Amino acid sequence: MPRIQWSRQFFRLHRITGLAAGIMLLLISITGSMLVFTDEIDHAMYAHAWHVSPHATSRTLQEQLKDARKALPGNPYLFFVRLPQAPDESSILRAEYSATDKVYIFLDPYTGSILQQYSNTAHFTGFIMYLHFSLLSGSTGATIVLITGIGLFLSVLTGLFVYRHAIGKVLRFRQALEWNNRTRRWRNLHRILGVWALLFNLLISITGFLMEIKVLDAWKNTQTGYTGIPFRGEFEPLLAKAAAAIPGFRATGLRPPRKVGDPVKIPGHAHEAAFFGEYASSVSIDEKGAVKRKVDFSKASFSDKLNSAVAPLHFGNYGGIILKIIYSFLALTPGILSISGFLVWYRRKFIIGKKGRLT
Incomplete structure (x- = not known):
C-alpha cells in the first residue's frame, strides 16, 4: 500500500x-x-470528622469495632481503613456488604462516638469516583x-x-x-x-x-467475604508483633479475618518511598500471634512496585x-x-x- x-x-x-x-x-x-x-475535598467537607480532642487513653480496637458495628444494620465485614497516626486523629472504618455496597465510619477512638457516616456513593468524591469508573451502572458502565x-x-x-x-x-x-x-x-x-x-x-x-x-x-x-466473623484475640499485641516483624514498620490499617482460619492483615509502611502510599507494606498474623506473611515493600520486586505505582500515576496524588x-x-x-x-x-x-x- x-x-x-x-x-x-x-x-x-x-x-x-x-x-x-x-x-x-x-x-x-x-x-x-x-x-x-x-483528599482536599474530603478534608474540607468533613473537617469535623478527621480530628478529635485527645484524651489520656483510647478505647481498644476491639471496642472501636463494636462501637462502629452498633451503628450498622446487619453483620457486614468491618475493618480499619486508617488507624490514627496522631493523638488528634479519628479512626476510619469501612463496612462491606458487597463489592458495591460499602459504608465509611469516622469514629472518635477515645469515646467511641460516630463522627460521620456515609456510603461509598453517598458522598461527593465517592459519587464522582463511581461515575468515573462505572458511569453509575455497575459492570456494564x-x-x-x-x-x-x-x-x-x-x-x-x-x-x-x-x-x-x-x-x-x-x-x-x-x-x-x-x-x-x-x-x-x-x-x-x-x-x-x-x-x-x-x-x-x-x-x-x-x-x-x-x-x-x-x-x-x-x-x-x-457474594463471599462480606459477612463479619468473630475474632477471639486482641489486636494491640498483634500491632506490636507487626512492628517487630519489619524494621521501622508503622501500622496504618487493620483487616480482621474474612474467613475462619484467615490471619489478621495489618497494612502499613516501612520507610518505602512516599510515592507508594501508606499501605504498601503489610504483616499477616494469626490468632495465636504467629507471623504468617510479611511484605517489606522497600525490598519488593520491580513488578510489585510497578503494580503499586498504577493508582498514584493515574490520580497524581503522590505529590x-x-x-x-x-x-x-x-x-x-x-x-x-x-x-x-x-x-x-x-x-x-x-x-x-x-x-x-x-x-
Whole structure:
C-alpha cells in the first residue's frame, strides 16, 4: 500500500476512535480532573470528622469495632481503613456488604462516638469516583469506560503518527494557535494540546485500563467475604508483633479475618518511598500471634512496585498541590481534544465539504 494511503488510514482511524470516544472522554476528563483533589475535598467537607480532642487513653480496637458495628444494620465485614497516626486523629472504618455496597465510619477512638457516616456513593468524591469508573451502572458502565480507555490509547497512538511532523514544531513553540483564523483555530489547538499531552494521555490510558480491569474483577465476586466473623484475640499485641516483624514498620490499617482460619492483615509502611502510599507494606498474623506473611515493600520486586505505582500515576496524588494542579489541567485534555477533534471533523465534513460541492 502506498505511503500516502497508509497516512490516510491512520488519520481515519485516529478520527474514528476520537469521535467514537468523544462524549465519554469529556465526562471521564471532567470527573478525573476533580478526583485529583479527592483528599482536599474530603478534608474540607468533613473537617469535623478527621480530628478529635485527645484524651489520656483510647478505647481498644476491639471496642472501636463494636462501637462502629452498633451503628450498622446487619453483620457486614468491618475493618480499619486508617488507624490514627496522631493523638488528634479519628479512626476510619469501612463496612462491606458487597463489592458495591460499602459504608465509611469516622469514629472518635477515645469515646467511641460516630463522627460521620456515609456510603461509598453517598458522598461527593465517592459519587464522582463511581461515575468515573462505572458511569453509575455497575459492570456494564465499567466495560464502557474500559472500551473508552482503549479508544483513547488508539487515538493517541494514531495521533502520534498523524502529527509526527508537527511534534518538533509544537515543542519548540513554533506552532501558532491562530485563534483569529476560523479555518485553523481548532485544528491548531487540537494539534498543540495533543502533542503536549501525548505522554500524559498514554500514561492515563494505560493505568486507567489496568485499574478498570481490577474494577471489573471485583464485580465477579459479589457474594463471599462480606459477612463479619468473630475474632477471639486482641489486636494491640498483634500491632506490636507487626512492628517487630519489619524494621521501622508503622501500622496504618487493620483487616480482621474474612474467613475462619484467615490471619489478621495489618497494612502499613516501612520507610518505602512516599510515592507508594501508606499501605504498601503489610504483616499477616494469626490468632495465636504467629507471623504468617510479611511484605517489606522497600525490598519488593520491580513488578510489585510497578503494580503499586498504577493508582498514584493515574490520580497524581503522590505529590504536592502544584503537581495536582498540573495533573488536573492535563486530565482535562482528552475532553478538550474530543471537542476540538469533533469541530475539526465537522468543519471539514459539513462546511468545507459543502463549499466544495457548491463550487
